[in-house]
Amino acid sequence: MDLLVKELYELPVGAPFSGTYVVEHVEIKKHRTGEPFLRLVLSDKSGSFTALWWKPPADADLTQFQKGDVVFVSGRIEYFQGTLQPKLTEIKKLKEGDFKPDKFICQSRYPIEEQFEELLNKIETIKNPYLKVLLEKFFYDDQFVELFLRTPAGKTIHHACIGGLLEHTLSVVEICETVAKRFKSIDRDLLITAAILHDIGKVREYSVNVTIERTDEGLLLGHLYMSCEMVAFKISEIDNFPEDLKTKLLHCILAHHGKYEHGSPKMPKTLEAVTLAYADALDSRVKGFEEFIEKQLGNQKGWTRRHFAFEVPIFFDGEINYEEEGTNL
Ligand SMILES: [Fe+2]
Ligand SMILES: [Fe+2]
Structure with a gap:
């Protein structure tokens, strides 16, 4: 037993x-x-x-x-x-x-391989050649991909599972795509690239064994800095990568937590950065709600306990649904 x-x-x-x-x-x-x-x-x-x-x-x-x-x-x-x-x-x-x-660490509820395919399809839609090469340098590198697919997006609040970073990334990309469709002044390629790369530092921030732990490097540097460092390093390998594009991309990553008190050293100051910051917050909050409902209520309906971070109890009288119908997954 x-x-x-x-x-x-x-x-x-x-x-x-x-x-x-x-x-x-x-x-x-x-x-x-x-x-x-x-x-x-x-x-x-x-x-x-x-x-x-x-x-x-x-x-x-x-x-x-x-x-x-x-x-x-x-x-x-x-x-x-x-x-x-x-x-x-x-x-x-x-x-x-x-x-x-x-038995100890859950996996993303959506198939990891299919989600990764979907992410590669998003990369295919990028027209700017510099940004496309940059993305390919990460996502056609088997060693990086293996790590990326295992990494959770969080330790407790949301996507604390194997494949969590992939699921979160794809979701943020989809939200950003919707916003870019509405607001044509947004540089779509820059926004989607920033969405795909915004949390890659998490592959170094978390270690996954029977529990999810923050690494020393993660605790000391944090994933905003580490994502920027990884992106800047790959950019340095690409000939003639435009300097202003690099600055705008790194700004999106540094500002994606939206506020100083949430760990961002810069407030979002471009259309792409502000879109990314809200998309990131939206996905992590909704997913955090959904995971808490599932953990607390199981198949029951009604109120959860007060959430330790969101500071409210959550009401739910529907059915948790991870069906793939209606999405591309
Ligand atoms: Fe983040
Ligand atoms: Fe994120």
Whole structure:
């Protein structure tokens, strides 16, 4: 029996369970009698819960469990103050190869290969030869593509899954295309190129194993800077790439978080930059809502809890739908 976290919530109090989970947090605590016990936060791709190893054997090494370990646990379902908090009877550290990594990190809901095809089709629509060559330098490089297709777009709030960056990028491109169709003064090639490249620094910002983590480089530099650095480097390899085009493209990338307090060192100051910033915010907000609804409500309808970042509870009485019909996917 290897239950997903969300399946634990369906079990009655007292029911036995077992499963493999990632250790998100671990603490050695003490009973009033002085005996030690373990308090853990365990997770998989469907959610997380707190568990207690209430009565470890006297000779158990409680220090062996670390954040990021994958463990097999068994125990019984219990609730404390309305929150799931099972007591464990067994906990065992697993080695790589003893578990399936896909239990811990989800994948984009849309087929990755098809989405990538779609992105390559977008590149085909670019007429400016410099921008087209620049895009091809990234997306015809197998090593970069392999990394890009695995990278999530976020750690928690939106697209925190394998293929998440691809899904987010494609969505931002589609929103930008719609805006460029309406506002003809926009330089479409510049906007679409900026949309495709705006978050590429995330391939260096996140590392994906059984959990999604920010790398040291990601924490110290951030993906806005790293995206610019990667783009500027590729531009330096293209003969006669116009200097003003480079400046406008890098501006779009630097300004795509829209505000200083959201990490952008520059406010959007061109049509393309302002379009990209709103398209980016629109896609990440709507996707963030959708993922939260799915996680919190499952198949039910009504209100979610208050979202920790959006600061509102979300209402939903429809059905989550990832059908491909009506899109190009
Ligand atoms: Fe970003
Ligand atoms: Fe983005």
